[in-house]
Amino acid sequence: xxxxxxxxxxxxxYGIASTSLNFSKLAMRSGYSCYTYLExxxxxxxxxxxxxxxxxxxxxxxPYKTIDFLxxxxxxxxxxxxxxxxxxxxxxxxxxxxxxxxxxxSLHYVDIPFMSLARSLxxxxxxxxxALGAAIALLDGDLKILDGIIKEEFAKKGxxxxxxxxxxxxxGFDYAKKYFSLAVKPILTPTKSTKKMIINGNxxxxxxxxxxxxxFSAIYPMTPTSNILHVLAPLQEEYKFIYKQPEDxxxxxxxxxxxxxxxxxxxxxxxxxxxxxxxxxFGLAGMTETPIVVIEGMRGAPATGLPTWxxxxxxxxxxxxxxxxxxxxxxxxxxxxxxxxxxxxxxxLADKYQTPVVVLIDKLVCESFQSFAPLDSxxxxxxxxxxxxxxxxxxxxxxxxxxxxxLRAPAGTGNHVMGNSDEHDTxxxxxxxxxTRNAQMKKRMTKLTTCxxxxxxxxxxxxxxxxxxxxxxxxxxxxxxxxxxxxLPKVNFLHLNWISPFPAxxxxxxxxxxxxxxxxxxxxxxxLGGLIAEKTGIKIADNILKFDGRPFFPExxxxxxxxxx
Amino acid sequence: xxxxxxxxxTPVNCNWCTGCGNFGIWTAFKKxxxxxxxxxxxxxxxxxxxxxxxxxxxxxxxxxxGLHGRAIPVASGIKLANHKLNVFxxxxxGDCLSEGGNHFIHAAxxxxxxxxxxxxxxxxxxxxxxxxxxxPKGFVSKSTPFGNIEEPLNPxxxxxxxxxxxxxxxxxxxxxxxxxxxxxxxxxRGFAVIDVLQPCVxxxxxxxxxxxxxxxxxxxxxxxxxxxxxxxxxxxxWGLKKIxxxxxxxxxxxxxxxxxxxxxxxxxxxxxxxxxxxTKLFSKYV
Numbered sequence: 001x002x003x004x005x006x007x008x009x010x011x012x013x014y015g016i017a018s019t020s021l022n023f024s025k026l027a028m029r030s031g032y033s034c035y036t037y038l039e040x041x042x043x044x045x046x047x048x049x050x051x052x053x054x055x056x057x058x059x060x061x062x063p064y065k066t067i068d069f070l071x072x073x074x075x076x077x078x079x080x081x082x083x084x085x086x087x088x089x090x091x092x093x094x095x096x097x098x099x100x101x102x103x104x105x106s107l108h109y110v111d112i113p114f115m116s117l118a119r120s121l122x123x124x125x126x127x128x129x130x131a132l133g134a135a136i137a138l139l140d141g142d143l144k145i146l147d148g149i150i151k152e153e154f155a156k157k158g159x160x161x162x163x164x165x166x167x168x169x170x171x172g173f174d175y176a177k178k179y180f181s182l183a184v185k186p187i188l189t190p191t192k193s194t195k196k197m198i199i200n201g202n203x204x205x206x207x208x209x210x211x212x213x214x215x216f217s218a219i220y221p222m223t224p225t226s227n228i229l230h231v232l233a234p235l236q237e238e239y240k241f242i243y244k245q246p247e248d249x250x251x252x253x254x255x256x257x258x259x260x261x262x263x264x265x266x267x268x269x270x271x272x273x274x275x276x277x278x279x280x281x282f283g284l285a286g287m288t289e290t291p292i293v294v295i296e297g298m299r300g301a302p303a304t305g306l307p308t309w310x311x312x313x314x315x316x317x318x319x320x321x322x323x324x325x326x327x328x329x330x331x332x333x334x335x336x337x338x339x340x341x342x343x344x345x346x347x348x349l350a351d352k353y354q355t356p357v358v359v360l361i362d363k364l365v366c367e368s369f370q371s372f373a374p375l376d377s378x379x380x381x382x383x384x385x386x387x388x389x390x391x392x393x394x395x396x397x398x399x400x401x402x403x404x405x406x407l408r409a410p411a412g413t414g415n416h417v418m419g420n421s422d423e424h425d426t427x428x429x430x431x432x433x434x435x436t437r438n439a440q441m442k443k444r445m446t447k448l449t450t451c452x453x454x455x456x457x458x459x460x461x462x463x464x465x466x467x468x469x470x471x472x473x474x475x476x477x478x479x480x481x482x483x484x485x486x487x488l489p490k491v492n493f494l495h496l497n498w499i500s501p502f503p504a505x506x507x508x509x510x511x512x513x514x515x516x517x518x519x520x521x522x523x524x525x526x527x528l529g530g531l532i533a534e535k536t537g538i539k540i541a542d543n544i545l546k547f548d549g550r551p552f553f554p555e556x557x558x559x560x561x562x563x564x565x
Numbered sequence: 566x567x568x569x570x571x572x573x574x575t576p577v578n579c580n581w582c583t584g585c586g587n588f589g590i591w592t593a594f595k596k597x598x599x600x601x602x603x604x605x606x607x608x609x610x611x612x613x614x615x616x617x618x619x620x621x622x623x624x625x626x627x628x629x630x631g632l633h634g635r636a637i638p639v640a641s642g643i644k645l646a647n648h649k650l651n652v653f654x655x656x657x658x659g660d661c662l663s664e665g666g667n668h669f670i671h672a673a674x675x676x677x678x679x680x681x682x683x684x685x686x687x688x689x690x691x692x693x694x695x696x697x698x699x700x701p702k703g704f705v706s707k708s709t710p711f712g713n714i715e716e717p718l719n720p721x722x723x724x725x726x727x728x729x730x731x732x733x734x735x736x737x738x739x740x741x742x743x744x745x746x747x748x749x750x751x752x753x754r755g756f757a758v759i760d761v762l763q764p765c766v767x768x769x770x771x772x773x774x775x776x777x778x779x780x781x782x783x784x785x786x787x788x789x790x791x792x793x794x795x796x797x798x799x800x801x802x803w804g805l806k807k808i809x810x811x812x813x814x815x816x817x818x819x820x821x822x823x824x825x826x827x828x829x830x831x832x833x834x835x836x837x838x839x840x841x842x843x844t845k846l847f848s849k850y851v
Contacts (some may be wrong), residue, residue, distance in 0.1 A: 056822035118796055152849070197850040207846070213838040225709075235846075236848055237827055240836050242645055247671035251638040254631065258642020261629050261787050262609065262650070263834040266642070374847055384839050410834065411609040411627040412647050418621070421614075429622050430630075 003483070004187050008128065008137065009050035009074025009081060012043055017130040017363070020051030022149050026136065028056040029145045029369045031193035033477065036369040037063030037551070042223070042307040048076045054139055057191065058486075061335065063368065064478025065297045065553035069187075071131045073114075075099050082107075090138065090183070092131060108139065110180055117171045126168040133172030137182060141188035142443065143173050161448045197374045201365035202227035204336035204375070205295055208343025209267055210239055211377045214293075216259035216266040218244045218252040223307050224296040224363040225269045249277035253292070257281060260290045261419050263389075263410030265347050267297035272314045273304070279321040282356055286326030288419040289406070289444065291357075293343070293351035298362040300549040307518065309549025310363035312475060312522040319500060320356050320390045327448035330500035331359040334478030337372045339365060339496060344380050349455065352385030356407055360499065360501055362476045362522070364551045370479075389413050392492075396426040405444030452501035459503055461510060463492030469513035469564050470494060472540065476527050476551065477520050483554035484561060491561055496528065508536040518542040518564060520552065543561060566602040570595040577622040584774070586686055586763025589737030590655075591620055593744040594682070598626070601651075601748060608651045611640040613660035615683035616691050616765075620655050636666025637672045640679045647832045648822040651751055652679040657828070658699040659689045662718050666698075673727035676755045678820040682719055682747065683758060687772050694768035704771065710769040721800040724758040725793065725814050731757035732800070732814040736777050749812065755820045762808070777808070784811035791816060 006027075008020050024036045034055035041047035054064045067085050071092045072078050078091070078099055085091065088440050093099050095111045114130040121130075136143055147171055154161040163334045198374050199207070206228050218448055219229040233243045242259075242463070246252040249270050258264035258479065268279065285292045300306025314415065318330055329349050333339040337359055346357040386407045391414040399406045405476075406426075409415040418428025423440060425431045463485045471481055474496040481493045495512050496503070517539045519529040526543045533539045544560050546552060567573060573595045581587045598608070607628050612618040614633035623626040636654045644652045661669050661683050670678070687699035688706065695708035695750050699720070704713040724732045731753040735743040743761065750757035761767045762781070788811070790796055796814035822828055 069749065194697040195851060197847055203850070207843055210841050210846070211843055213835055215836065215838065216642065218642070230598065239826060239832075239841055242825065242827065242833055244641075246638065247667055251641070251671070254635045254638035255642035257631070257643070258611070258629065258639035258644075259646035259833075260642070261639070262643045262646035264646035265838055266646075278633055281635065286637075288629070363744050367653055374851065377840065377843070377844075380840060382838055384838060385646065410647075411629070412606065412650050412834070414604075414606045415627070416605050416625055419631075420621070421630055421632055429575065430619070473621060 003054045003056045003060055003064055004068045005052055005054045005066060006069045007050060007081065008071040008073070008131070009077030009130070009247050011045070012040060012047040012049045013045035013519050014073065014128060015125060016049045016051060016073070016128055018153070019132050020053060022134060022146065022153070022367065023135070024053045024369055024513050025149050026141060026145050027053060027473055028190060028196050028198050030141060030188055031191035032057060033059045033196070034198070034371050034387070035060040035063060035341065037364070038367060040308055048080065050077065050081065052389070060114060061482040062143055063364070063553060064483070065549055065555045069135065071135060072099060073128060073131070078102070092135060108183065110177055110183060112172060117175065118168060121164060121168050122170065123164065126164065129165050129168035130172035133169035134176035136188065137173040137176035138184055139188035140184050140186045141473040142190050143169060145190070146257040161406045187258060193276060193373060194350050196371040198369050198371045199336050199368050200369045201339045202363050202367065203231055203358065204340040205269065205343045205361070206231035207295050207375065208340040209347070210235070212344035212347035213265050213382050214265040215241045216256060217241065217268065218246045218504045219269045220246055220249050220252050220253040220274060222271045222274045224366040225271055225295060227366070228269045228295065249274040250280065253281040253294070255279040256292045257285050260292055261411055263412070265351070267295065269297070271299050272301050275314070275321065279296060279408055283322030283324065283326055284321070284421050285356040286328065287421050287443070289354040290419060291354050291437055293346045293350050294356055295343070296358055296367045298360070306549040308316070308363065308437070308558070310476065310522060310551050311547060311549065312362060312527070313547070314360065315474070315499065315527040318360055326444055327355045328355065328500055329353065329355065329451060330360055331357070332475035332497050333365065334475055334495055334497055335365060336370050339376065340375050340502065342497065344377060348383045349451070351385060351387070352405070353451050354385070354405060360475060364476045384506065391415055397428045398426045398440060398443070400426060400443055400444045403450040404443045405450065406560070448501050456501055456503055457498055458506040459494050459496045459498070459510070461494050464489065467492035467515070469516045469518060469561060470511070471520050471561065472511070472532070473520045474499065477522065478558055480552035480554050481520060484557040486563055488565070490565060502531065502535045504535040507532060508538060511536065511538050514520045516564060518544055520544045520557070522546050522551065567598050568603045570599055573625050575623055575625050581616060582767050585616070586737045586765065587616060587684060587739055588624045589743065590682065590684060590761055590763065591623060591799065593737070593740045594747060596744045597747040600674070601751070603651055607649070608653070609643050610653050610655065611636045611643065612655040612663065613657065614691070615657035615660045615684070616813060617655050617657045617660070624679040634660050635668065636660065637665060637681065641672055644677055644679050644822060645833065647834050648678065648828055649832050654679060654681045656681060656683055658683065658720070659697045660718060662698040665693060670723065670727035671757045673724050673729040673758070675821045676728060676730055678754055678756070678822050680747070680750045680757045681759065683760050683762040684763055685720065685760050686763045686769055687717070688765050688769040689734055690768055692767045701771070719800065719803070720760045721813055722797065725797060725800060728756070729758050729841055730755035730816050730818050732813045733758070733811070734760045734762065734810045736781050736810055737761050737763040738774055738778065742783070748811065753815065754823065763820060769794055780806055781808045781810045782806065782827065784809050784813070790814050798808060806822055
């Protein structure tokens, strides 16, 4: 089945997000794999919101630009998206809104009075639910599945809310069946499939933190990672952890460091701008060898930039943030499933190497909903590394060792535990002596070598081993490139999700074999390309770069890559 | 259980200037620690950056020396993770009121059960003598060679306005008095601030030992520390023969930690770190 994209657009503040997510859930429960991408401005009301749910019987890994079914709740939806409609596709509108509908394109306009139907049910806000019901009818979906979803969604709001939403969906469904029965296409017909769940990257990170034993999180709200705190905050009692909203990101990371010093598994989450404020204490965690997990969700930058759009502009920033040198582990999951597993792992890595671990994601991974086989953490085991809760004679927090890792004791265990941002001796007392400085610096940096030896997971090569063209990318571009590969069998894709320590040998091995290489990144200067050159000596001359806040779409990558074949 | 001040010593030699006000704070704190049995099982110390921060090298108690201005959030994190610990913050006037002002007011607002010992020498000592937020108007220093044109901050008023529930002032030269106040501040359930007047013998030629000895007076029984308007009035007093020391304000309010239901059954770190089963949670996402 060719991927099919359902899209709904309208003013912000009208519940388009939840309605679209319900559509995705319905597609998933009807047996389809789906990926939901959203675009919205940095406003609460009045801006333009649009959701794209692409679904197929085959796995869908990334967002598509081409729309096959558009629900237009305002003129802007028509104006912005009509050019991306596929031939013969359907546009649902309400003629009462008197939208200016372009002619000439072979589009099928379906006029559904969702405004008056919603009004007759007593709430204009129900118009997108009416539209959803009509869309389900036109795509041959099963309304009973939607009823189930509504029941779960409004369980807390009570029977009246459930009934209202049922009726709205039913009204739209019935109207479409009655007046447009000939237009019905068997696109969303329920089909058998394996059990799936649908989550976005923010939820995946929150779940990864919970599964990974997180005990303390301090998160100052910032798009696109605020949803992590929205997921975590209500779960604190049940899962026995603390979520704290601090006064700023500086406080967030210092609190996390304090909690970790006292023995709690700790994390922070922010975006690039918040991480700017955290850079000071990022290095403090490195110097004091305090384990913390930092989630950084990139968005268009610099400064306030494009707050609700995506970018991969922070790679070099994360790698070099803070003065001087200390070991940092940087992971860059390419989708929500990887984000779940890598967040869990990040907590183990932070403890084992007693240093900050960054999980670097972006708006696309953070906020795109994707269906997966239920997340499975059965292979994961908590590993706290070298830690003691006993009183150790002559305890030395920063004792030298061949792997660079010392025995950690939390404060309050009866040991004299010192964390010191000044250079320190093996006990933690401040010192400026040459020998001690050299020994402690080497000890800290050795941890990264140890980590590389023991933990490093090699980048994955997707597609054929022998390809005409090799695409190199990291993190979030995974989805669009994998979708592109479906159409270009002679192309393969080297996806990096371990950034530091850098898998230099493995990257070099793959790239030396490649016939032609193109580096694909969502930034201006090709930061990964630069990093590969630095670490392997291989200079990739060919880049496909984009920095307009939008992700890569397979439609444009197919064109770009085909030029190179 | 710490029994003698000798047990609190470390192998590191003290490096403050002869006559530095930090000695009095150090001595008073050691005495309080012995009296109350503060040790590595029940106590954690945090300091910022400045001459005051060196104190952590001279105390055999678990400690974290953080960044300039950031001692309080580290202490907040420690307290949230293990609220059974006595948590003390040593901070300077530049550290706490300049670089760390935001953390100071918000920790006070939260009424976290930590004790802040503010080493207030009204100057930047470690960076060799610049004006601080506590330096008076007209103060001549390396950064204000023509005299300081800014008004100083009043940490007592600031702490009270922000919501601190225990606010005191002490002079470090009166070690017994400071010791008593440190003990009381720690016993208080909530955010406690002690503004400790201390001379910087090297760089501040205005606020000397003699100046403080001549101009402070102890608050007597007539001062009712539980009445906020009167306490605020007292907090505004500053001048020749008119610097009150003692507990200026104390009120009862639930501490931040007391209001977290999870902490009623024990500290956060008393829960073993374990993998959580999310089967139930995932059922909402299928």
